[in-house]
Amino acid sequence: MVPVQLTACFNTLLTGTVNLSRFKLGLLDERVDKVYRALKGDEEIGHLVLGKIPQGSWAQRTIIDPVGDNEFDADFLLLMEENPDWHDSPKTYIDKVYAALHRHSRYGEMPHSRKCRCVRLVYKNSMHVDIVPYVQLSDGRSVIVNRDDNCWEATDPEGFTTWMRRQDGITGGNLRKVIRLMKYLRDHKNSFTGTRSIILTTLLGNQVSETKKLLDPGYYANVPTTLLHLIQDLNTYLQANPTKPSIADPSGSGVTFDHRWTQVTYTYFRERIRVHAEEIEDAYHEPDKETSIELWQDLFGSGFKETQQSSAKFSAATTSVAAATTTGRSGRAG
Numbered sequence: 001m002v003p004v005q006l007t008a009c010f011n012t013l014l015t016g017t018v019n020l021s022r023f024k025l026g027l028l029d030e031r032v033d034k035v036y037r038a039l040k041g042d043e044e045i046g047h048l049v050l051g052k053i054p055q056g057s058w059a060q061r062t063i064i065d066p067v068g069d070n071e072f073d074a075d076f077l078l079l080m081e082e083n084p085d086w087h088d089s090p091k092t093y094i095d096k097v098y099a100a101l102h103r104h105s106r107y108g109e110m111p112h113s114r115k116c117r118c119v120r121l122v123y124k125n126s127m128h129v130d131i132v133p134y135v136q137l138s139d140g141r142s143v144i145v146n147r148d149d150n151c152w153e154a155t156d157p158e159g160f161t162t163w164m165r166r167q168d169g170i171t172g173g174n175l176r177k178v179i180r181l182m183k184y185l186r187d188h189k190n191s192f193t194g195t196r197s198i199i200l201t202t203l204l205g206n207q208v209s210e211t212k213k214l215l216d217p218g219y220y221a222n223v224p225t226t227l228l229h230l231i232q233d234l235n236t237y238l239q240a241n242p243t244k245p246s247i248a249d250p251s252g253s254g255v256t257f258d259h260r261w262t263q264v265t266y267t268y269f270r271e272r273i274r275v276h277a278e279e280i281e282d283a284y285h286e287p288d289k290e291t292s293i294e295l296w297q298d299l300f301g302s303g304f305k306e307t308q309q310s311s312a313k314f315s316a317a318t319t320s321v322a323a324a325t326t327t328g329r330s331g332r333a334g
Contacts, residue, residue, distance in 0.1 A: 003285045004292045009304050010223040014177060017303030018184045020065045020072060027127070028058060028074040035121060035129055038107060039078065042100040053077040053157055055132060057197055060164050062179040067187040071126045075118070077134035077144070077157060091147040093133035094119055116148045159251030164201075167208040174226035179204055181227060181300070185276065188301055192272040194265035199257050202247055207233040228284045235277040238270040 032052065040049045056075035057063040066072045078097065086092040097119045101107040111122040118130040134155070136142050143152035168175040179201050186192050186200070207230045213219045220226045244266035247257045261269075276299070283295035296304045 003287065004289045005222060005224055006289075006292060006296065007222045007224060009293065009296065009306055010177075010181075010227075012307050013300055013304045014180065014223075017301070018064050018180050020063050024065070024072060024127075025063075028072075028129075031123070031127075032074050032076055032129060035101075035107070035131065036076075036078070038104050039097065039100055039131075042104075045080075045096050045100050048081045048083060049078065050081055051079040053079060053134065055157055056130075057183075057201075059157070059161060060179075060201065061176050062183065062197070062201060064180050064183050064187075066126055067184065069126065070187060071122075071128050073128045073130060075130040075132060077132050079134050079136075082135050082137055089150060090143075090145045090152050091150045093135065093145050094147045097131055097133055114147060116146060117144055117153070154253045154255050156249070156251035156253040159253065160249065163250040164205060167205040170208050170210055170213060171220035171226050174220050174223050175205060175208055175230070177223050178227045178230055181223075182231075185299060189299075191276070192269040194261060195269045196257075196260045199247055199260055202250055202257065203234060203237075204230055205250065207237065209233070224284055228280055231273065231277045231280050235273050238273055242267075242270070 032054075036049075036052045040046050042049075053059075053076060054074070055077050056073075058074045058076075063072065080093060083092075086096075094114055094117075098112065098114050101112050101119060101121060107121060113120050113122075115130070118132045120128050120130050122128040133145050134142070134157075135144075135152075137152070141152070142155055144155050145151075146153050164176075171178075182200060182204065183197060186195065208220075212229070212233075218225065219229055244258075244261070244263045247260075249255045249257065279295070279299055283292055283299065286292040286295055293304065293306075
């Protein structure tokens with residue numbers, strides 16, 4: 001039997017539960033702009049501040065609404081001019097950004113801290129901003145700072161964005177939605193919680209295949225079909241690799257994300273994806289609509305549902321078809 005697609009229910013789940021609201025996205029934009037202007041206006045480092053570049057899930061449009069008490073956040077690269085006096089101590093860039101916030105009249109009163117690669121500024125309403133110093137060195141390298149090791153790390157934010165746009169385009173825009181769904185599943189079910197979003201994003205993006213789409217044009221036809229195939233393909237990849245594989249930055253920067261997880265974390269992720277792949281297959285291939293909805297709700301919760309509008313449209317369409325059928329029969333009888 002043909003599986004029930006339930007694309008409207010997925011749209012309801014995404015727009016009503018998973019996606020970060022337009023209000024919160026606007027709040028992110030506003031607050032990042034204000035933080036940037038504060039740093040740009042700082043007397044000590046302002047002349048070194050050249051620009052800002054969105055990064056992470058905010059930039060890749062895979063950000064989700066926080067589940068429970070989790071915070072939502074924005075990462076942005078703070079483009080800074082190279083200071084030759086700090087060349088032998090890259091962590092100085094983070095220390096100086098931290099100090100600029102610390103002496104600011106407003107941000108100095110808010111919780112702020114130095115992390116390995118950023119300065120974090122925390123707001124009251126379950127939100128924080130991560131400010132990542134980003135420097136284009138005189139030798140041509142584009143780098144961020146590893147404060148723990150006091151060294152540079154290569155990065156290519158534009159390359160990652162280009163890769164993400166290309167992979168998402170192959171799926172007709174469904175890759176980003178699937179990434180959001182899997183991030184929500186991770187947080188909603190407390191499943192594979194040790195797997196960072198950058199790794200999940202890269203692994204799912206790596207499964208996108210132009211060849212499979214050529215062989216089957218409907219391979220990424222809609223959100224549930226893309227979800228099914230990407231998780232099936234990811235599961236196949238993971239089961240073939242019991243030992244943690246190296247995950248390269250797809251931008252071509254030459255770095256890997258291997259330091260972001262351990263063998264223990266990977267093993268747990270591998271098993272959870274195996275289980276979720278089976279659950280997704282059962283829900284997708286279930287021919288009975290109500291049973292299929294229940295199986296999807298077991299995964300994603302009560303936000304997976306038919307809206308009153310879609311139900312009304314279904315009822316109206318059914319009534320219209322019934323009326324047309326009755327009229328036709330009456331005409332033929334006459």
